[in-house]
Amino acid sequence: LERWDAWNLKVILRGKSFGLDVEQMKEDLVPAGRLGLAQLETLIGYGSEEEILQAYGKFVELAIPQSVLTAYGEEKNLAVIEDYLDKAYYERLLLNVDPSSRPKRLFQDFIRNEIDITNLETILKLKKEGITGDVILGYYIPGGAQIDKKLATQLANADSVSAMANDLAQLDFYEDIKDALDDSKSLKDIVAALTKYHRKQARTFTHLYPLSVIPVIDFMIHKETEVNNIRIIARGIESGLDKEIIKGLLVV
Structure with missing residues (x-):
């Protein structure tokens, strides 16, 4: 559930950077992590991003490195903070899973x-934006099962999404996503394919060990997808988007 703390911090920081008011920021908060609504409102109440980050670190017992804070202070690029939060989340999560039993190994x-x-989605998104090499590797999250630093480097240095096919073919889930790995496909097609695979994996793990924590995670993933779809529909209608465009954004 700590992922929601990071999510909420990102919402608050983005809201502050875009000058949103308190109510607008609260609309996108999901107080399902360690931080309750009162603590999140406390963060919103701070006047600067630096104060927010300092308070957040104390709330969740996370020491944000000075190098990250300095880089953010110099660049004012939220991606610096968001990247660190993602890496810290997975690092802490893996450290807290003791693979001494089969259910815990499955969870790991x-x-x-x-x-x-997550790494592949990031690489593909940046590749679609024409970004390559070390810039992409800066967002790489260690700890994955199949995409190590070497493979990530190969993918990052590929000339295009379609040029990554040979390297991606070695992944266990290549067949699930290969149809979306074409330069003619849109980013939403790629994200949808990865999201569907993620849901499929959750169901698979659930069947392997139904008495573990995985069924709960499976339920949460499906609920999150459901909520995101409802949000897409609501905001799409509010913005006057064509129904076919809205349908194309949904993950079903």
């Missing part, structure tokens, strides 16, 4: 698989 495998999906 699930987490490492999720890291692979």
Whole structure:
């Protein structure tokens, strides 16, 4: 559930940077982590990003490195903070899973698989934006099951999404996503394919060990997808988007 703390911090920081008011920021908060609504409102109440980050670190017992804070202070690029939060979340999560029993090993495998999906989604998104090389590797999250630093480097240095096919073919889930790995496909097609695979993996792990924590995670993933779809529909209608465009954004 700590992922929601990071999510909420990102919402608050983005809201502050775009000058949103308190109510607008609260609309996108999900107080399902360690931080309750009162603590999140406390963070919103601070006047600067630095104060927010300092208070957040104390709330969740996370020491944000000075190098990260300095880089953010110089660049004012939220990606610096968001990247660190993602890496810290998975690092802390893996450290807290003791793979001494089969259910916990399955949970660890699930987490490492999720890291692979997250890394691949990031690489593909940046590749679609024409970004390559070390810039992409800066967002790489260690700890995945299949995408190590070497493979990530190969993918990052590929000329295009379609040029990554040979390297991606070695992944266990290549067949699940290969149809979306084409330069003619849109980013939403890629994200949808990865999201569907993630849901499929959650169901698979659930069947392997129904008495573990995985069924709960499976339920949460499906609920999160459901909520995101409802949000897409609501905001799409509010913005006057065509129904076909809205349908194309949904993950079903």
